[in-house]
Every structure is written in C-alpha cells, then in structure tokens.
Amino acid sequence: MSETASGTGTPRATATAFVEECEDLDALVADLSASDWARETPAVGWTIAHQIAHLAWTDEVALLSATDPEGFADVAAEAAQDPLGYVDRQAEARAALPPAELLAGWRDGRRRLADVLDLVDPDVRLDWFGPPMKPRSMATARLMETWAHGQDVADTLDVSRTPTDRLHDICHLGVRTRDWGYLINGKEAPAGEFRIELTSPSGAVWTWGPEATDGAAGTVTGSALDFCLVVTQRRDVARTDLRSTGAATEWLTFAQAFAGAPKGMRG
Template sequence: MLDYGLDLSEIALEVALPDLRAEGDDLDAVVSAEPDWSRPTPAPRWTIGHQVAHLAAADANVLLAIRTPEKFAAVLEEDADAVAAEGAARPRSELLDHWRAGRAEVADALGEMPLDQAFPWYGSESTAKLAVALRLMETWAHGQDIFDTVGVEHRPTDRLKHIAALGFAGRGLSFYAAQLPLPTEPIRVELTGPDGAVWGWGPDDAAQRIRGSARDFCLRITQRRALDETGLAAIGDDAKAWLENARVFL
C-alpha cells in the first residue's frame, strides 16, 4: 500500500470545500462558453471533452469509494484513457450536466462526512480533507489544460494554497515515483501568492529551500509546466531533485 504520509493540518475543510466548489464553477464558465469540445488539449489524445469526462469519472469514483467501498477495487482495473473517451463520446450538453451534478454531489458528500472517516483510494486511503484537496488539485490541473486550449487566462487565486500545501505534504511521492531515496534533511518552501503574500512550509532554518510563485509551484507539481518554464529556484540537492521530479499524483 502506498502511504501518502500527508500532514494536512494546513488545510481547513471549511475553507477548502467552498474553494473546491468555486474552482469547479470557474472551469464550468469556461467550458460552457466553448462550443467545440473536440479541440485537442495539451494532454496527448485528450480533447476538452476527454478532460471534462475524466473529472466527472473521478467524482463518481469518490462517491463509489465513500458509499460502497467494497466495490472500489474494480476502479483500479479501469483504463483512464478509455473511460475519458467513453465520456467524451456523450453529447456535450449531457456530459456537462453529468459533470455538474457529480461535482455538486461529491462536495455535499465530503462536507457531510466525519473528518476521521477513511475510505479506499488508489492503493491507500483517503479522508474528506484529503479528498477535497485532491479534487481541487485535479480540477485546477485539468482546468489548466482547458484554459491553455481555449486561450483564456487561468487567473491565480488563493485557492492555490490548498494545492501547494498538498504538494508540500506529499513531496515524498515525487521521490517514490522517481525511485529516489527520501530526503534526510528538511526542505523549506516559500511561495508568493497572487496578492503578494508569502506562504511557507517547513522549518525556517532549513538549508534545503525552494522559492518562487505559488502558481509556478502548482503548475510544476501537477506537471503542467516543465521546470525550465517556471521561475522556481531551489537550493540544495534534495530540493533540486524534488523540483526535477515534482508530482502530486502517480
């Protein structure tokens, strides 16, 4: 079992849950205004329709894991590309309604769950707090693909703080995926938010450090931008290795 080993103390559900809804609404406004969902996005072989279908399927998987956890193992056998293609083949209006209903249902279900109630999630377990952060991250990341496709600015907001906190908490995943040993020294991350405020994680006196904008950090950990396409700076071998292999999902 993969243990995410996440310290989510920085994420407050009462703030993150409304932010999850808002992130979905922002993306909804963009996809609703785009008539051609067959346009290819930066993800190989995925159109806008594939992106929306993937988000809808992920929402359905969360509901399955919460309500019938004994059936979740079947999800692990699914091919994400095939599921996205099947969803993308649905009429645009039908898929849009399906995604809207699903994301609202997920937000309601996560908001009603006890904070310590665990449910299965891709080789590990999740909780409401982790699931909200993961859904926000995925909505933002796949949304970035769509924003890039239609040429609309993906305006950074303070919602990035939840994604950055998730990325910091799950930094071990980057080393695990790259088959690198976990860092033995602490890493300090200092990111500049959209309003100029500095968000920090890790010990103030850590020798290993990462600095840059919150947007660049989130683009990097969601693998939406190559490291050299960001303004992120790293001090120390472990910090550099993290950025070179950054990810927040397997």
C-alpha cells in the first residue's frame, strides 16, 4: 500500500516510541492510590490494575516470541484453547499483585523487550497471535496496544492526554490491517485501496493510498487521533469527526488494528 507520510523508519526508532508511550502511561498510574488501581475501566470487568497487568503480560510474551520461538508456540497453543478466557486469566493473576510489584514487572519487561527489538534481525518474522510480523511491526503493535490501553486508563481517570506524532505508527498499523478486519468479520475486502488523509497532532497531513481519490475504493479524512481511537476500538466512528466515502464507511465500523476476536464476539 502506498504511503506518503514520513514514518519513524527503523525498528530502533519505533521501539523508542514504544518506550516513550509506556513512560507516559507510567506517569498516569505511578502515584495512584490502591482504590484508584481498583477502579473499573471501559473494558468490562477490568480495573486499571488489569490494564497494566495485561500490558505487562503481553510485553513478556512478545519478548518470548523474539527470544524463544518454541516457548512462544507453547503459550500460543495454550491460548488457542480459550483465547478470551486465557487473556483474562493472565490479566487477573497479575492484577492481584501489589501495585508496586505490578509496576516493577511491567517496567522491567518493557525495557527488555525494547532492547531485544533494537537488536534482532530486522527482516526476521516473529510469531504472534495474529499474522507473524517483523520486529518493527512488533514494536508498532506494542506501541499501539500501550496507547490504546492507556486511553482506557485516561478515560477512567478523566484525563485528557496530549496526542503526539507517535500516533503515526498507530495510524499506519490501522491502514495496514484493513484486510485483517474484513477477514475476521467474514467479509470480503475491496480490491482497491482506500485514500486516507489524516491531520497529525503537529499539523502535518499524513496520507495513504492512491493520490487520485477517484481511483480509491473509499476515502477517510479527519484527525489522526480520531482514526487511532476508531481502529483501536476505543471510540465508535459516530463519536468522532472522521469523514468517509465508499466502502471505507462500513470498514470504519469494524476496523481493528490488533489481533483477537472481532468486537461482536468479545464480552
């Protein structure tokens, strides 16, 4: 898919963006009281502790994929028996830890993952719960998930986060996973690309797809923030200012930039 916006370009830069996103979320939760850690978030049944516990577990599993493929295969096989239940159980177990211990584990795991993603062969494909991906894509996926769960935490705390141009990689992932969303929802993806034009937090315009909009299967325009909120399923498109035409209008109702079941199958 063509893409004219300037990206971070290297696994190291994307891993750095992942670390920076983690640090921003860390600042939101580091000084929370025990009662705040137990506050319910928009994810049904998950507290703030569950959100951080999930990120800590997922970072560790990503590290396992990069350093011990056979070990990751064992985890993936176990998870495949009950995908949603398995993820919830992992979050539940870590959420029960004292906040200081949970934070320490998350901080250590994300640091080790970032270090490994800096060093691993950039062309190797790392196994995952969805399609295998290269290290830069893995770093982008971790950035995306950290940002998305951070949004859940921010919403719970009624905090308005200042968006950064780290959103570029999340937007790019949202575009690149277009056909994944169609696949898991049992729909046929359009043959043509969409034209996507998003305004970045810094004011630049990021674009993907054919330059001539009349050659696209659909179009999406609006802010990068709104697009990220939609493809991570943190906001319904109707609650944003995104504008769309053609097949892109339906796509925005189920777009999904992350591995896992489609939202109609999640609890």
